[in-house]
Amino acid sequence: MINGKLIKLLYTDPDNRKSLVITGLTWISVFSFFAASSAIISFLCKSHHSRNKKFTYGYVRAPVLAVFSTTVLAQLSAVFLTKEAVERFFDGGQHHHSHHGGEAAIIQEGDIEKSGYLFYPSIFASAISLLTVAYALNDQPFSYVLKHAHSSIIQEHASDISSALCYFVPGLARLLLPRINSLSLLSLISSVCAIFVHWFRSEFYWVDSAAALTLSIVVFSSLMPLSTFTGKILLQTTPPHVQNQIDRLISEASTVDGVLELINAHFWQLDFSTIAGSVDVRVRRDADEQAVLKTIHNKLSSVVNNCTVQILKDPTSTWASQKQHLHNPPTPIHNHHESASHGSHDHSNNHSHGHSHNHSHEHHHH
The missing domain is CATH 3.30.70.1350 (Cation efflux protein, cytoplasmic domain)
Incomplete structure (x- = not known):
């Protein structure tokens, strides 16, 4: 419900589209919705687990495809957000240099006042949706991927910081180690970015673009291990x-x-x-x-x-031919034709061995 209202406000009010961070938080909420939908897909696939004419294993791989598609779409949204942030860096300076003119400054301040009320609802909606996917959907496809995928760069740096904190406060080890959930870190970083923009965007025009660029990098790096993990399953590679x-x-x-x-x-x-x-x-x-x-x-x-x-x-x-190949004595075979052939083979072998033995003996004598 909250996510739906957030998306409606974002795309129906032109003033709200001026903040790239709010756009990023909205895409995060959309990602969380589809991530939660993978649990429903998994439930439906279990009821249609049997094979059919089109698929040998039925729809058992549909949850894997759902998680892979969700993470890839979220990373694509991060790429588009990066593009918008870079464009805003170059275009924003010329737009905001006009704030000395008076009227443009009034318009700019009015836009900030109008869109400012949406920051904290956006933070709340995205944080709740990410934490729900991270901790409420136990024994579901997305939960499995979060536990078994490799650590992201963000998680590795967070683990280093957590280890340093736990050295001074050992009681935090149970909460922070061995690694923090990647979606929890994404929720924390996105909230900090949005709060930072809300406080300083009226003084510095580049704050929103910088925060959006940071948010897109965090989203991409956090979800890349999940896409890699599910992609290897879809490519039918041997599990390591x-x-x-x-x-x-x-x-x-x-x-x-x-x-x-x-x-x-x-x-x-x-x-x-x-x-x-x-x-x-x-x-x-x-x-x-x-x-x-x-x-x-x-x-x-x-x-x-x-x-x-x-x-x-x-x-x-056959077993007999394998033994002959290893130069072992042949086992008796009741078939008359095969026995004759084996006898001739043994005779030639004895003849050759005898000849070689005499030759070597004479050579040694000379």
Whole structure:
């Protein structure tokens, strides 16, 4: 309700559009609204979790796409806000040099008085919306991304300051460490920028542009890790936190009896809680397909929630041929044709070995 009134006031009153900081706070409120909407999307997707004709995994990836789209749109708004702030820097000086003329100064002061009443409602609306997304939506897509994404530059600097404060006041460690929520920092910095502009914009024309530029940089840097995290999920990259476990399981699966090699292995994060994967297993011709399939699937399912295993039987590989390849004595085979062929192979081997032995012996004698 508050966000809706704020947006209406911003775009229906021309005087309110003179402050870039208010525009930035409005975009932050819009971002918070869409971030909260991702929880509704997640709830709807859980009710349509089954696969359909168009999508193999159904709509399970829709919450990931919702979070990614929300963060990217917020960063685009920060880019546009930066553009407006830079233009205001160059245009504002000429506009405000006319304040010595009297009439222009009266108009400028009137604009400031008219739009001044909107600062504190804007601060309150944006702060409440950001804190709601940060702390009220537990076990929701945006909350998961905030916890598992890499720290932003703002969070790293805040952690350094927090560590210094906790050194003198250890009781603050529970509140400030290990890192502060990025949306909480965004709420604090945006509020400080708006208050600073409200106090000093009548004396310095560049304050609003400088604060808007600062706000856009903070928004972009705070949301970039969230976009990167969700973007990697959408690109079906292997999650780094399970990479070592998957490598270990692949090594164990390659030692299963009858398995020659595991090829075309691909594992990715399907959504925020599910890991999917597929692998082709090349087995010997005489291997038990069902036993191999069950064993490998059981090994991988401890980490991979949705695993697809395909058996590829090698028509030229058997246990007997593998032993011969390693120069081991052949096992007796009941098939008459194969036994004859193996016998001739053994005979030639014995002949060659005997010849080489005599030759080496004679060479040593000379």
